[in-house]
Amino acid sequence: MGVQRGLDGVTFSGGGNSLEWFKINEGETKTIRFLTEGSEIISLPKHFVKVGKFKGNIMCLNNPEENKFDCPLCRNAGKEFGSPISTATERCYAVIIDRETGEPKILEGTKGVYNQLSEIYKTNKSITNVDYSFSKKKGSSKWIDYKLNALITTARPLTKEEKELGAKMNLEDVISAFSKTHAEVKKILEGKAEEKHITKKNIEVEGDLNASLESIAESDDLFED
Numbered sequence: 213m214g215v216q217r218g219l220d221g222v223t224f225s226g227g228g229n230s231l232e233w234f235k236i237n238e239g240e241t242k243t244i245r246f247l248t249e250g251s252e253i254i255s256l257p258k259h260f261v262k263v264g265k266f267k268g269n270i271m272c273l274n275n276p277e278e279n280k281f282d283c284p285l286c287r288n289a290g291k292e293f294g295s296p297i298s299t300a301t302e303r304c305y306a307v308i309i310d311r312e313t314g315e316p317k318i319l320e321g322t323k324g325v326y327n328q329l330s331e332i333y334k335t336n337k338s339i340t341n342v343d344y345s346f347s348k349k350k351g352s353s354k355w356i357d358y359k360l361n362a363l364i365t366t367a368r369p370l371t372k373e374e375k376e377l378g379a380k381m382n383l384e385d386v387i388s389a390f391s392k393t394h395a396e397v398k399k400i401l402e403g404k405a406e407e408k409h410i411t412k413k414n415i416e417v418e419g420d421l422n423a424s425l426e427s428i429a430e431s432d433d434l435f436e437d
């Protein structure tokens with residue numbers, strides 16, 4: 213798997229089982245606090261696949277660590293917007309608090325967000341010790357463009373409550389929801405997969421998710437409509 217954990221490669225550990233996505237509209241700015249430290253952010257390349265009855269995100273099957281570049285999705289990926297199989301796009305995942313609601317959510321960031329966080333983490337050794345304004349540029353619905361700004365006046369360590377909230381969300385669930393084996397992908401590409409719609413709206417995880425599922429955000433992913 214091409215999953216990377218951490219902005220500096222430190223091993224990820226998580227807990228809990230609820231998944232609710234952070235949603236932001238074009239031209240909007242929200243205030244957030246990261247509950248996931250820079251060392252625990254997850255980065256993974258994924259394809260958006262719409263073949264036959266299957267529609268959803270699948271993690272890229274390349275494994276750079278083992279020098280294996282045999283991902284059948286990469287081989288079949290189309291370059292044009294709206295292709296049945298998208299080229300693999302890097303995404304990063306972190307648990308945040310949406311200051312507006314006070315609820316913990318999973319943020320799916322682009323490579324750009326990952327790079328901004330990397331810079332901050334390198335300098336400050338933490339991404340959780342301050343609130344951020346998080347903006348989605350106007351006119352960026354097709355090419356997602358996010359901007360992060362540290363709000364220095366909010367600087368303080370995470371409270372015990374915030375740490376507990378963060379521990380309820382499990383980033384490993386993101387990986388398992390997007391993961392498929394070579395055999396499973398083969399079946400999907402042959403159009404033999406059973407109907408499945410694995411998108412950000414219906415990731416299945418264990419536990420009581422009814423409350424979360426009701427408010428799971430619409431996806432704003434480049435390849436999802």
Ligand SMILES: [Zn+2]
Nearest residue numbers: 272273283286
């Ligand atoms: Zn791939």
